[in-house]
């Protein structure tokens with residue numbers, strides 16, 4: 014049951030996707046690189062992969078206390094687990110495995126007082142500095158790395174409640190920490206890039222040193238490397254950078270000069286086609302730009318993405334640089350290969366001066382990208398009025414006959430106008446400008462007739478709506494082609510305040526769109542309480558009480574009513590409100606044929622995933638709430654008298670849906686409210702299940718008890734004839750076993766059937782299973798309350814006494830031999846007796862003890878040897894096995910436990926003997942009981958078969974019936 018509406022809110026989220034500027038352009042290139050390089054082999058075969066944390070705004074990498082040109086020195090790897098990583102600096106040399114190592118750390122170890130970070134001093138406001146320190150340093154632990162490759166990663170550190178984020182203060186290269194929620198010091202998203210073995214090799218090359226020095230602005234080192242080491246001034250590193258590119262990026266004029274003097278290629282490009290001129294332009298280093306241009310830099314050389322230095326400077330609003338470039342006749346109409354022009358990137362960035370310069374130099378304001386999005390739309394996305402004005406009044410915009418409107422009202426292929434985009438983003442002053450001076454036509458729109466008011470409503474922008482109504486004089490009740498209004502879109506967007514505003518302005522509250530959806534459906538499904546209240550108030554004004562109840566129970570074409578939508582969405586407050594206003598909690602959803610047709614078509618078109626929330630007729634509010642596990646809503650519906658036993662078109666009860674979703678509390682609530690505990694449940698594989706049996710298997714005792722209490726069929730048995738009692742006895746769930754026995758005792762079947770002793774396919778009875786597992790309380794219960802047959806045998810002839818003897822369950826044996834009629838000397842198919850099993854058990858424990866003693870004395874010897882090694886300072890060479898041995902010697906628990914078991918086994922042999930066990934009985938091979946006792950050369954083979962049989966007994970009841 015879905016709510017079918019034109020998904021405007023979704024459309025808005027993908028509005029104009031113009032890359033903001035050079036930053037994202039570069040980030041894109043970095044991402045591609047990451048995608049390609051991430052999977053490569055890493056430097057160290059077993060070690061964690063080394064990575065960079067790179068700031069894509071200028072491609073510098075976190076180096077510790079600062080950001081530097083990415084190199085082997087900025088590689089890190091993590092040790093630990095999420096939430097408490099230590100971030101190690103990668104050692105210079107692979108062989109140099111420094112156990113302590115150097116780690117990213119914070120300077121102080123004190124906890125951070127959030128108050129002290131709120132000051133207005135620029136630097137004093139940061140909580141603390143980042144630095145590299147020994148990994149044992151107090152500030153080195155418990156880092157985490159959050160994020161993904163799209164949004165970027167952020168390094169966080171949790172210290173006594175305040176989470177700290179890595180921040181690179183604007184315009185600096187230093188790394189700081191500040192509270193993550195600080196608006197003053199927003200965290201810096203970084204790109205995480207893994208380095209392959211070949212990357213690292215390239216980074217370690219001598220050329221990389223020269224490039225690093227140029228990037229760091231170390232003129233002396235650059236000079237030395239060029240003069241003394243005769244390094245090539247145009248040497249390239251792994252990014253195909255030459256030294257002049259990072260030097261220009263970082264603004265080192267003297268180094269750039271030196272490199273040019275030494276013959277640097279002024280037009281060298283890196284692997285993304287980025288030149289020194291582009292780097293200097295993005296970063297706004299005007300003097301370097303001038304120098305490069307003077308030295309012959311090609312002003313319009315394009316990067317691989319098609320952008321020029323001017324495009325990149327425009328995106329960052331670097332107007333000084335732009336003037337220099339334009340003086341050299343840079344092309345003001347440059348566009349990236351996807352059609353985004355320099356004018357667009359400047360417009361979306363809100364860079365007034367840059368836009369002005371581009372327009373003055375011939376940029377065409379009409380130039381649209383591949384989707385028909387114009388610079389004006391980009392400007393509307395940002396909302397800077399001055400930029401809108403420049404574009405609207407530009408020569409090119411007025412070239413088409415001089416009518417402003419012609420330019421302003423262009424509709425993109427995606428259905429946007431500048432006014433729509435400004436409205437969707439709620440830029441009030443931009444809307445005002447477009448309406449008043451821009452001459453925008455409020456009726457310019459896509460053929461779906463979704464108006465600027467609807468877009469503003471869907472995103473809840475009240476000021477924008479007010480302008481559209483007052484200045485634009487639009488009709489508050491205009492409808493789009495699906496019959497929806499601004500109010501319906503506000504409701505669908507869950508924008509309660511916008512709904513309130515629209516209702517005050519006369520929006521029709523009882524509108525029904527072409528899918529039969531009302532604002533009430535939409536807002537309850539979103540759970541916006543204020544919006545729902547406001548809507549009800551308006552409805553009351555135009556309806557009688559009876560009419561309101563009818564409206565509340567009006568189904569959409571999908572069959573859903575407001576209370577169902579509220580319950581399906583898990584909104585208890587709205588659910589309650591609907592109930593209080595007279596919603597029929599037992600309304601059943603039945604879709605109209607038109608709806609089903611439309612849905613089928615949407616599935617065909619791929620706009621709806623048929624597997625996600627498939628439509629089923631016949632569901633009620635309890636169904637949809639139970640299916641999603643909304644306990645509060647289920648309870649509200651139950652309290653209001655909802656029928657929990659109703660079946661939908663696919664014969665599913667609410668209980669079944671709750672069980673399917675694994676919502677235990679909801680299932681319990683439904684059973685308490687009268688849902689049938691014997692509801693058959695067929696899973697996806699078509700396997701049939703029994704709720705009681707399943708809850709015993711997953712050992713959910715409380716749910717099993719609830720089911721029994723509410724009349725679950727205790728006599729259910731699976732395909733292997735395993736009964737609920739056998740399953741509960743095997744698993745040792747005493748309270749469930751007790752409830753099953755009590756239910757049986759009070760049942761008419763009590764006298765007729767020997768249910769307590771009913772055995773599985775393998776002949777295992779509940780008593781046998783409980784005895785074998787040593788569940789004393791259950792053995793007691795089965796013998797007393799249940800009157801179980803103490804001598805029952807499985808298919809191999811094994812009885813409870815043998816099973817308990819084999820495993821040394823002393824207390825069980827005491828119970829069994831105290832039972833009247835016990836046959837202590839029964840023999841199984843191999844002729845084995847309980848006494849033989851008891852000796853065999855004792856034998857096994859004694860063998861174990863022998864091995865353990867040997868092991869301990871060996872380990873003690875080794876430990877003293879290891880102790881000497883530790884003394885010599887070589888603690889890291891010890892292997893895991895040694896560590897384990899030491900642990901065993903230190904851990905005093907194991908030895909005494911074996912000894913206690915041995916004592917128990919010895920006692921139970923005595924018990925059996927006292928109870929009259931016959932020592933002379935022989936098995937099929939002619940062995941007597943004593944032959945099974947411990948002796949150094951005991952014949953293991955004899956006993957193996959017994960063990961196998963024992964395992965088989967276990968398997969039967971352990972097997973998960975759901976596995977078939």
Ligand SMILES: *[C@@H]1O[C@H](CO)[C@@H](O)[C@H](O)[C@H]1NC(C)=O
Pocket residue numbers: 361362363364394395396397
């Ligand atoms: C618009 O551009 C200005 C100037 O660059 C910027 O400060 C502002 O944050 C931008 N607004 C939006 C909504 O992008």
Ligand SMILES: *[C@@H]1O[C@H](CO)[C@@H](O)[C@H](O)[C@H]1NC(C)=O
Pocket residue numbers: 509510543
């Ligand atoms: C709902 O209305 C109340 C009272 O008018 C207000 O305090 C609250 O912030 C509103 N909630 C939302 C989500 O707008």
Ligand SMILES: *[C@@H]1O[C@H](CO)[C@@H](O)[C@H](O)[C@H]1NC(C)=O
Pocket residue numbers: 714715718745746747748749
């Ligand atoms: C029943 O026993 C189980 C343990 O087997 C326990 O977790 C549960 O709380 C018990 N339930 C009741 C109602 O006593």
Ligand SMILES: *[C@@H]1O[C@H](CO)[C@@H](O)[C@H](O)[C@H]1NC(C)=O
Pocket residue numbers: 821823824910911913914917
């Ligand atoms: C030995 O038997 C006692 C009960 O008699 C029991 O509590 C204990 O867990 C047993 N020890 C071992 C190691 O089996």
